Amino acid sequence: xxxxxxxxxxxxxxxxxxxxxxxxxxxxxxxxxxxxxxxxxxxxxxxxxxxxxxxxxxxxxxxxxxxxxxxxxxxxxxxxxxxxxxxxxxxxxxxxxxxxxxxxxxxxxxxxxxxxxxxxxxxxxxxxxxxxxxxxxxxxxxxxxxxxxxxxxxxxxxxxxxxxxxxxxxxxxxxxxxxxxxxxxxxxxxxxxxxxxxxxxxxxxxxxxxxxxxxxxxxxxxxxxxxxxxxx
Numbered sequence: 734x735x736x737x738x739x740x741x742x743x744x745x746x747x748x749x750x751x752x753x754x755x756x757x758x759x760x761x762x763x764x765x766x767x768x769x770x771x772x773x774x775x776x777x778x779x780x781x782x783x784x785x786x787x788x789x790x791x792x793x794x795x796x797x798x799x800x801x802x803x804x805x806x807x808x809x810x811x812x813x814x815x816x817x818x819x820x821x822x823x824x825x826x827x828x829x830x831x832x833x834x835x836x837x838x839x840x841x842x843x844x845x846x847x848x849x850x851x852x853x854x855x856x857x858x859x860x861x862x863x864x865x866x867x868x869x870x871x872x873x874x875x876x877x878x879x880x881x882x883x884x885x886x887x888x889x890x891x892x893x894x895x896x897x898x899x900x901x902x903x904x905x906x907x908x909x910x911x912x913x914x915x916x917x918x919x920x921x922x923x924x925x926x927x928x929x930x931x932x933x934x935x936x937x938x939x940x941x942x943x944x945x946x947x948x949x950x951x952x953x954x955x956x957x958x959x960x961x962x963x964x965x
Contacts, residue, residue: 734861746868752845753876754936759845762836763877764925771895773881774874775829776836781870783814783840788854788866795855807850815840828898883928887919
C-alpha cells in the first residue's frame, strides 16, 4: 500500500465517506451513547478495534471462506472480536463498561462493521483492509466526539464528564461555571437527532461550497478537438 492509497483511505474514512455524516450507518450507538465526549469516544475506539482486526482477519481468510456462507462467517469473526473487547472493558475500565452497557456487545450488529467487511475487506489485501477499517472507525470516533462534546456542553456546561473513569486523577472541565442551569434537551434523545442533523447540514454546505470552488477553478470546458467550429 503506497502513500497515495493511504491518503485516499484516510480521506474516505474521515470525510468523503464518513459513516455517520454520509453513509448514515450505525445511528443507534451514535444517538444513544453520545451524551458526553468520554462515552462517545470510548465506544468509537472500541468499534475501531473491532473493525481493524475483523477487516484484517477477513482479508486474510477471504480465499478460504466459501461465498455461500461468507455472511455467517463474517458475523462469527466480528462476534468473537467484540467479545474480546467487551471483556477487556469489563476488566480494565469497569465503571465505563457499566455506563456503556449493552452498546459494546451491540457492536456485533453494527452495520458499519459488517458493511466494511463485506464491501472492502472481502475484496482487498490485509494491509489496505486494516487501514480502511481503522480510518472508517476513526471517522466514526471524530463524529461521536464532536456530537458528544456539543451535547455535553449544551446539556451540562462541561467537557470530558466521566474522564475519571479512564484516568482517576483527572476531572471534567466546567465551561460555563457551577451556576449553569443546563439545557436538558441537549442530553436527551431528541437533542441527539437535532445535533446530528445540524452536523450533517453543515457538512453538506461545506461539500457544496468546495465543489463550487473546484468547478470555478477548472473554468469552462474547452471544446473537443473533433467538434467543428461554429460559423462566424
